[in-house]
Amino acid sequence: MSELAVAGPSSRRPRFDVITLFPDFFGPLTGSGVSGRAHARGLWRLQAWNPRDFTHDVHRTVDDRPYGGGPGMVMLAQPLESALHGVRASRDEAGADAPGTPAPVILLAPTGRRYAQPQAQALAESSGAIFVCGRYEGVDQRFIDRHVTDEWSLGDFVLSGGEPALLAMLDAAVRLLPGALNHGDSARQDSFDAALSGLLDCPHYSRPEQWLGESVPEVLLSGHHQRIQAWRRQQSLRLTAQRRPDLIAAARAAGRLSRADEAHLAALSPDEGSEPN
Numbered sequence: 001m002s003e004l005a006v007a008g009p010s011s012r013r014p015r016f017d018v019i020t021l022f023p024d025f026f027g028p029l030t031g032s033g034v035s036g037r038a039h040a041r042g043l044w045r046l047q048a049w050n051p052r053d054f055t056h057d058v059h060r061t062v063d064d065r066p067y068g069g070g071p072g073m074v075m076l077a078q079p080l081e082s083a084l085h086g087v088r089a090s091r092d093e094a095g096a097d098a099p100g101t102p103a104p105v106i107l108l109a110p111t112g113r114r115y116a117q118p119q120a121q122a123l124a125e126s127s128g129a130i131f132v133c134g135r136y137e138g139v140d141q142r143f144i145d146r147h148v149t150d151e152w153s154l155g156d157f158v159l160s161g162g163e164p165a166l167l168a169m170l171d172a173a174v175r176l177l178p179g180a181l182n183h184g185d186s187a188r189q190d191s192f193d194a195a196l197s198g199l200l201d202c203p204h205y206s207r208p209e210q211w212l213g214e215s216v217p218e219v220l221l222s223g224h225h226q227r228i229q230a231w232r233r234q235q236s237l238r239l240t241a242q243r244r245p246d247l248i249a250a251a252r253a254a255g256r257l258s259r260a261d262e263a264h265l266a267a268l269s270p271d272e273g274s275e276p277n
């Protein structure tokens with residue numbers, strides 16, 4: 001069997017194309033930190049496309065006023081579609097997607113489905129995606145109806161556009177690529193979900209042992225691996241019960257809480273119970 005046949009779509013480096021009026025937004029993602037290092041290692045790639053470069057009028061118009069009136073501007077369908085055609089041709093040329101499986105077209109929008117770790121994981125295991133970042137009040141619905149396959153939101157707060165949301169989403173995906181983290185990190189990453197059962201992480205301490213009169217919890221200095229593990233688990237349970245009771249319920253429903261976990265939760269005093277958000 002040839003080498004090419006061995007490398008299936010799942011082992012392909014993801015390629016992300018972004019249609020955006022602000023391509024400069026994405027420099028830090030490819031240039032800095034964990035995502036930048038992964039990019040330098042060739043683990044993923046990103047190409048930004050500006051719809052302004054796909055206009056034909058002298059003003060390079062990418063937006064206009066909404067029919068029916070109202071505040072703000074709407075992104076025009078034509079420059080977005082022309083940019084998308086450019087993206088498709090480029091991906092085909094590069095063989096970015098397996099034949100017959102075109103990349104999804106994902107619109108970043110406050111009306112989208114909430115992004116979370118499963119979506120990050122799916123992106124990391126994919127051959128990539130085409131993202132459309134909205135600006136202004138929105139995107140002409142006819143472009144969405146014709147081309148967009150998914151709509152994603154980062155959460156219930158108002159951004160000035162899709163770009164900052166997409167930065168966070170891609171960062172979450174890229175750090176999951178095999179080889180993106182250094183060795184110590186990746187071992188931790190492999191066990192991260194399983195070890196914490198979807199709970200919040202425990203508190204961490206480092207040197208010095210005494211800082212401004214505050215000590216490190218004694219158990220962490222004890223050298224008793226099992227006691228340390230138990231303490232960390234209990235801290236995770238306490239913190240999660242306080243701040244994210246929804247995650248406790250989800251872990252319980254998934255059968256990820258042991259009898260010892262349940263006993264610890266039951267023993268938490270009422271003032272350690274859930275606090276209002």
Ligand code: 9D3
Nearest residue numbers: 108109110153154155158159160161162165
């Ligand atoms: C007046 C109605 N506005 C909705 C609250 C319109 C509107 C506000 C902000 C339309 C688009 C935007 C820009 N935001 C995004 O494009 C966006 C976003 C967000 O605002 N919050 C969380 N996730 C995302 S993903 C894209």
